[in-house]
Amino acid sequence: MPRRHPETSTVEHLVIVGNGMAGHRLVEALLARTERPARITVIGAEQAPAYNRILLSPLLAGEMQREALTLRSAEWYAEQGIELILGERVEKIDCDARTLSTDAGRRLDYDRLVLATGSNPARPPVPGLELPGVHVFRDLHDADALARAAESGRNAVVIGGGLLGLEAAEGLRKRGMQVSLLQRDDRLMNRQLDLTAARLLENELRGRGLDIHTDAQLERLEADAEGQVCAVLLADGTRLAADCVVVAIGIVPNAELGRVAGLEVNRGVIVDEWLTTSDPAIHALGECCEHRGNLYGLVEPIWRQVEVLAERLCLDHDHADDEDAQGYVEKPTATKLKVSGISLYAFGPTEAEPDHEVLSYRDPQQGNYRRLLLRGGRLEGAVLYGDTASGPWYFEQALAGVDLTACRTALLLGAADAQALLDDALNESPHSPAKEAA
Structure with missing residues (x-):
């Protein structure tokens, strides 16, 4: 954590563009500090105050009420002395004048500006994707639209076998629809799972009634006589009936505002380790930013970015002369699937690879599977399906680079047994703290 300095922030007016999870987390982090900017304005394009997008999947599945997603009410912002502007989209930033304008004709000045504009759904170049009845799954409006589609239609096709696609497919199935799930790769969640875990997941979802197509190549979407989507055609000739289609193949940074403003943009708005863009008065955060070629779609790295940026905005000193200061640093992240009744944990x-040692365990009766990848006694990757209780411990050891040779025989048994062997090995070491104290 950067060293605290006695001086307060020199930022008079901070404007945060985006009232999603990243922007709201930054607000919370700023309020926790005594050196907060004198004035904070938050602008959100959606009509609703910040809410937990991670819970959109259980909302769609009917497992949660809309009110449970709200992070803070509009009244809370007012109580904190924060100006909250909802339902307006920032259209232009004048970097020289340090002003911005919205689609409602509002004009604001700023001392510092934070872009937390999130991302947009990626769309494949497939004919028919513009038809009525084709949806994405990114916000409350999308969840409501899909719930209405489930009330009036019977057949749904979800394009994308990653995290979001699986959650959308399961949500629609629980709404009573017959759902076909399309994955262009040979397995579900191919970026996180090995083949064995992916097949276990696929078998579980098929048992629930999902129609899963892997190695699926989209040809086009077809319309009925009224112009509504009615079917999805695959390259192998398979035709799937579809009253609604959900595109969930990933996200692309919403960086257009920064691009138009003249900021340096690649795939996302480019930032340095202090989340500062090519304009020193403008920062970018979360899914819209790009740091050393990396983009972001999981909350863990974004939360770390928030802490770095909050410190930067509150202290507002020159980090170049601070030897203890540390900006944002990339770290591995773990993946969990948010589908009820399925436990999955993976990282790495x-x-x-040829020099990996592979340890694996499978209990078909209990539906449990573990696979660990080690190199030189150190854990580099893990996939857990079923019993995932030891997942966080494995991840902690991997992040710390712990040599697990002493507990190798117990690694697949779980965290408690493995940690016990590690503790025994530490106590037996001639350089252990206990023996040195003696």
């Missing part, structure tokens, strides 16, 4: 590479 999905495929073993």
